Amino acid sequence: MAQHIVSSFDEELRQLDQLLREMDELSGSMIRRATQALLEADVELAQKVVTDDREVDAKQRDLDDRAVTLIARRQPMAQDLRLVVGTIRMAADIERIGDLAKNIAKRVGAVGQTPISPELSASIQSMSDLVLKQVDAVIEHYVARRPEDLVELRDNDEKIDIFYTSIFRELLTYMMEDPRKITACTHLLFCAKNLERVGDHVTNIAENAYYILTGQQLPVGRPKQDELSRMESTKGS
Amino acid sequence: MMNALREDLTQMNMVVRQLAVDTDLYTLPSTTIRTPDLEPQPVKIKARNVNVFYGEKQAIHDVSIDIPEKAVTAFIGPSGCGKSTFLRCFNRMNDTIEGSRVDGLIELDGRSIIDRSLDVVELRARVGMVFQKPNPFPKSIYENIAYGPRIHGLVRSKADLDEIVERSLRKAGLFDEVKDRLHDTATGLSGGQQQRLCIARAIAVSPEVILMDEPCSALDPIATARVEELIDELRENYTIIIVTHSMQQAARVSQRTAMFHLGNLVEEGPTEKIFTSPEVKRTQDYITGRFG
Numbered sequence: 001m002a003q004h005i006v007s008s009f010d011e012e013l014r015q016l017d018q019l020l021r022e023m024d025e026l027s028g029s030m031i032r033r034a035t036q037a038l039l040e041a042d043v044e045l046a047q048k049v050v051t052d053d054r055e056v057d058a059k060q061r062d063l064d065d066r067a068v069t070l071i072a073r074r075q076p077m078a079q080d081l082r083l084v085v086g087t088i089r090m091a092a093d094i095e096r097i098g099d100l101a102k103n104i105a106k107r108v109g110a111v112g113q114t115p116i117s118p119e120l121s122a123s124i125q126s127m128s129d130l131v132l133k134q135v136d137a138v139i140e141h142y143v144a145r146r147p148e149d150l151v152e153l154r155d156n157d158e159k160i161d162i163f164y165t166s167i168f169r170e171l172l173t174y175m176m177e178d179p180r181k182i183t184a185c186t187h188l189l190f191c192a193k194n195l196e197r198v199g200d201h202v203t204n205i206a207e208n209a210y211y212i213l214t215g216q217q218l219p220v221g222r223p224k225q226d227e228l229s230r231m232e233s234t235k236g237s
Numbered sequence: 238m239m240n241a242l243r244e245d246l247t248q249m250n251m252v253v254r255q256l257a258v259d260t261d262l263y264t265l266p267s268t269t270i271r272t273p274d275l276e277p278q279p280v281k282i283k284a285r286n287v288n289v290f291y292g293e294k295q296a297i298h299d300v301s302i303d304i305p306e307k308a309v310t311a312f313i314g315p316s317g318c319g320k321s322t323f324l325r326c327f328n329r330m331n332d333t334i335e336g337s338r339v340d341g342l343i344e345l346d347g348r349s350i351i352d353r354s355l356d357v358v359e360l361r362a363r364v365g366m367v368f369q370k371p372n373p374f375p376k377s378i379y380e381n382i383a384y385g386p387r388i389h390g391l392v393r394s395k396a397d398l399d400e401i402v403e404r405s406l407r408k409a410g411l412f413d414e415v416k417d418r419l420h421d422t423a424t425g426l427s428g429g430q431q432q433r434l435c436i437a438r439a440i441a442v443s444p445e446v447i448l449m450d451e452p453c454s455a456l457d458p459i460a461t462a463r464v465e466e467l468i469d470e471l472r473e474n475y476t477i478i479i480v481t482h483s484m485q486q487a488a489r490v491s492q493r494t495a496m497f498h499l500g501n502l503v504e505e506g507p508t509e510k511i512f513t514s515p516e517v518k519r520t521q522d523y524i525t526g527r528f529g
């Protein structure tokens with residue numbers, strides 16, 4: 001992309017990209033640490049994640065302010081306009097990702113020392129790893145201006161959903177086996193649900209990023225399976 | 238014998254022209270990238286393969302476009318790219334420039350306006366023009382507006398004329414500001430008022446098309462907003478083409494936008510498309526303020 005005649009305009013756009021990246025890195029690291037805290041019952045680490053969320057929020061406010069000022073000062077057009085509006089929306093999704101990580105962290109105390117089976121622990125860890133990979137990759141592809149990779153990334157969301165469904169079933173089994181575990185398992189279920197929702201936000205980000213880069217909507221993907229149909233398929237098994 | 242031959246030739250010429258104009262714009266061999274409207278509007282002006290020369294120098298190269306009826310079309314592009322030159326083709330204002338030559342086809346409602354035999358006075362009554370700098374005649378406000386209808390024989394009585402003057406001033410959003418001084422000289426008006434007076438003057442002869450060449454370049458934001466509001470209202474009844482250097486203005490007032498560069502029509506399409514996702518890099522660079 002050629003440079004703007006007014007070079008400070010380029011600088012302002014770069015700053016938006018930079019803030020978006022920082023927000024994304026931070027909320028990614030919050031997911032990683034929240035999962036670790038959960039699986040290791042590390043309350044202190046969980047607390048750190050909760051406070052980090054404020055930083056994500058602050059960065060989002062900063063980004064919003066800069067974007068609004070940029071619109072007022074530069075009256076961006078075409079790809080610049082798409083970039084500014086799209087960045088505001090992507091930042092909102094990243095901010096939600098931070099919230100979801102915080103929510104996982106907040107449940108660490110409640111899950112407490114309830115022993116988690118190695119299989120379940122491994123499933124949650126793998127799901128979290130995959131989610132984290134998606135969170136990192138979406139902004140990487142965007143910043144590197146690689147729209148084709150965004151299509152593939154969006155389609156990966158399905159794998160997250162599959163993880164979620166399997167964790168959901170596993171937790172149901174535990175709860176049925178031992179009603180004393182219901183409280184802890186419910187919290188774990190919400191944690192898995194939160195990870196699954198992070199995946200949905202990544203999908204939104206991918207769609208916005210694709211629109212910014214190409215001016216086209218991301219080709220329609222797979223239909224999203226909802227909670228109820230998952231319950232149904234669980235009942236059947 | 239000669240006469241018969243000439244007639245045949247004229248006829249053949251007409252057939253050729255007809256054929257050329259019937260070609261769908263979107264299959265015409267051309268370097269212009271075009272995006273049609275989702276709901277195409279009737280075409281008011283058709284231009285096909287238009288070239289304009291100033292002496293040896295060619296200012297417009299093979300430009301073809303359809304101008305939709307009762308809509309605003311914006312011409313944009315860097316200074317000197319030929320916007321004004323092309324605009325002036327539509328009411329034959331280039332005729333007044335020594336050494337200028339126009340070839341190709343231009344039709345208003347399906348009738349050629351390039352034809353030398355065409356009555357230019359009548360054409361200019363149908364295709365009005367508003368210039369960059371307000372240019373009222375050094376006469377009264379009333380006379381500025383009354384002049385056109387009078388010379389075009391549009392009025393029978395003083396009462397008729399009074400009515401046209403008032404109606405035109407009202408349409409241009411100027412009446413209330415000047416109603417108590419209609420017989421004062423027009424040059425005493427502010428720049429914005431003068432520009433609206435020129436618009437009133439253009440609409441007084443009930444044109445079908447209004448050409449505006451940077452009509453707001455000398456106006457403050459409020460006067461600009463008034464003119465833009467007026468353009469929006471006029472679009473109900475008139476076909477409007479506006480040349481503007483303000484991308485925001487083009488985006489605000491027009492339904493279609495045409496981007497010119499070095500005498501070529503680079504890209505044309507629905508305004509929202511041009512300003513959110515233009516196809517051509519040259520257009521992107523221009524409207525986003527990048528080095529091209």
Ligand SMILES: Nc1ncnc2c1ncn2[C@@H]1O[C@H](COP(=O)(O)OP(=O)(O)OP(=O)(O)O)[C@@H](O)[C@H]1O
Nearest residue numbers: 291294296314315316317318319320321322323334
């Ligand atoms: N009367 C003239 N005689 C000779 N050349 C002319 C004349 N008018 C315009 N030109 C040339 O034709 C080209 C197109 O000029 P035109 O005025 O149509 O550009 P424009 O797009 O309207 O520019 P601007 O945005 O500055 O008004 C320019 O290179 C200009 O120098």
Ligand SMILES: [Mg+2]
Nearest residue numbers: 320321322450
């Ligand atoms: Mg000009």
